[in-house]
Amino acid sequence: MELYTNLRQGEKGAWLSIGTYLILSSIKLTIGYIGTSEALKADGLNNTTDIIASIAVLIGLRIAQRPPDSNHQYGHLRAETVASLVASFIMLVVGLQVLINSLQSLWEPTGTTPSLLTAYVAIGSAVAMYVVYRYNLALSKRIKSAAVKAAAFDNRSDALVSIGTAIGIFGAIFGFPIIDSLTALVVAFLIIKTAVEIFWEAVQSLTDAFDIDEVETLSVLIRNVDGVIELLDFKGRAHGNMYFIDITVTVDPYLNVFESHRITEEIERTILRENRFCQVLVHIEPHIEKILPQNDDKSPTN
Known part of the structure; x- marks a missing residue:
């Protein structure tokens, strides 16, 4: 390595x-x-x-x-x-x-x-x-x-x-x-x-302090990855020169496993392009608003 x-x-x-x-x-x-x-x-x-x-x-x-x-x-x-x-x-x-x-x-x-x-x-x-x-x-x-x-x-x-x-x-x-x-x-x-x-x-x-500027930079990159709807959580810690990063993002709930996995790989590649000394763990969750039915505010007709 x-x-x-x-x-x-x-x-x-x-x-x-x-x-x-x-x-x-x-x-x-x-x-x-x-x-x-x-x-x-x-x-x-x-x-x-x-x-x-x-x-x-x-x-x-x-x-x-x-x-x-x-x-x-x-x-x-x-x-x-x-x-x-x-x-x-x-x-x-x-x-x-x-x-x-x-x-x-x-x-x-x-x-x-x-x-x-x-x-x-x-x-x-x-x-x-x-x-x-x-x-x-x-x-x-x-x-x-x-x-x-x-x-x-x-x-x-x-x-x-x-x-x-x-x-x-x-x-x-x-x-x-x-x-x-x-x-x-x-x-x-x-x-x-x-x-x-x-x-x-x-x-x-x-004590696992992590640079706030680094968090902001990586968060922007993650949100711009195609398929990511929302970045729910970002945790990072440094072990020497190595960063260990845990991320939770939401995606379209109707994607299949392969499509969701593609998004996680793209997130990892995006972070590694910014800092190649990283180990990234991405957790995928379904975007709730995509599941809940939309409420119509139409008033009933007489």
Whole structure:
């Protein structure tokens, strides 16, 4: 199945992110301590959370590839969402730790000025993360993976954080040391913000929330299918990148089974043209108004 092939290809992006984050976090934390830059250390800790998040995505992609079994009739596609939920908690803890450290640095400043090397490391990191962002974005478009696309935008945000870190370090070098700690504070809030966004998206998926705009788009398409008289019910839920959609429509009650079945197949094809990663269940009911006799309002003649 194409979806599972795409999940395997998506692992390439996760592995690239893991490798890049391992190298950059090690360099940033080391140079940050040597060069006495709170901002660069905070950026390095941010990348350690990205390592954990990328590993969680990788594990989720692996588990999601397992086929349906007796206990998981819909497959294991939500494993990726569960992994994201775990990663969000880890990121939140690290973000709070960076926040505490930056506030302590503001309250009790060391008076030290970060070295110029720390600024160069931050700039180099921004360039590296932008390259990873472009690769993962292209990969997500090719395999149509929402998870890899989200990872790509996370890579882009990390590049922007590193640029902000470099600005803060240059400010400290040129006589404004408080900027370094303030930048660390901003990085902490960015980590926490990302963690909350990942958590909320995972919770929405696990509680079967479904995009209202997607419902409206698909509902219009279904109503326009030849033979559909009324769309009575539309339910949808997401398992990873797969949509499971349950639909109830009314048709002419005097159609035979083959004609009714043709309508269900046309509904399925219509939805799959819009999003090929869907499993559609269509329930047919007779249109009641077609069964009930029509009432004549003619008045009796005298």
